[in-house]
Amino acid sequence: MVGSGGHDHFFGREVWHVSGRAYRGLSADERQADRRERLISAAYTLYASLGFPGTTIERLCSEARISNRAFYECFSGREELLQVVHERCIEEALGSVAKSVQEAPDTFLGRLEAGIAGYVGFVTQDRRRARIMHLEVRRAGDQPLLASRERTMSAFYKVIEDAPEGTAPVPSGVDPHLLSLAMLGALQELIVDWVLAEDPPEVEAVVGAAVHLLRRVFPASVLQPSEHA
Structure with a gap:
């Protein structure tokens, strides 16, 4: 478990989403891993519901509850x-x-x-x-x-x-x-x-x-x- 803040099941594995307070006790790698999983989970839903062309980076970040800057720390782009x-x-x-x-x-x-x-x-x-x-x-x-x-x-x-x-x-x-x-x-x-x-x-x-x-x-x-x- 990474920290508090809620969890879901995605691709057969449990994904934990930590709160801002819990981030204080995590390393930089742990914080980035959590953000990455948030984005993957968001993309799994949005790419299927809105389609790849219709899913913007802003929408992915909103769904994942991260900043646009944090997106580019995890992935080079939507592709x-x-x-x-x-x-x-x-x-x-x-x-x-x-x-x-x-x-x-x-x-x-x-x-x-x-x-x-x-x-x-x-x-x-x-x-x-x-x-x-x-x-x-x-x-x-x-x-x-x-x-x-x-x-x-x-x-x-x-x-x-x-x-x-x-x-x-x-x-x-x-x-x-x-x-x-x-x-x-x-x-x-x-x-x-x-x-x-x-x-x-x-x-x-x-x-x-x-x-x-x-x-x-x-x-x-x-x-x-x-x-x-």
Whole structure:
């Protein structure tokens, strides 16, 4: 606990916001860490509700209850702040996927379907998370988007690489990197549609559409029965 002043839960961790009086007993690093978490928490809500283009630094500082000067002691600008929020979302989403894959049937398709279901389920638990990861990051320039694609591509491709010995998960003549990119692009658009829809489809329908596409992509040699069929 850093000090008094209230707390909330953000990204699965407890975040304490200290009062001005409590700041007197804290080091400069502790004060800056608290301000940084305030800004991350504010950005998580504002970037999702107002959108990245509509969220000013002044509004972020007001929500976080810090000065504009303190903002620039923590982040170089709105883009860096979004990248930090987005990377934290990705980190937790991939952790959820890893857990789902570990608990899945020991088949290539079983693990891949479990990963898709785990990812979609986790991302859509909180509309703010889904919007930041799949919509607002596109509006913030290339760097956050490129970092996101690299991490998610690596995780998706690892499932293909770890396929049971003797299977041929990638169709002959198809580049596995491009195949992974195509699958992730389709999943991305499904979630974007879910975020933007006034009456979004059930999460199970989003997972079902992604799994249906998956079954059309890979050869019959790896389409073994799974719990997610």
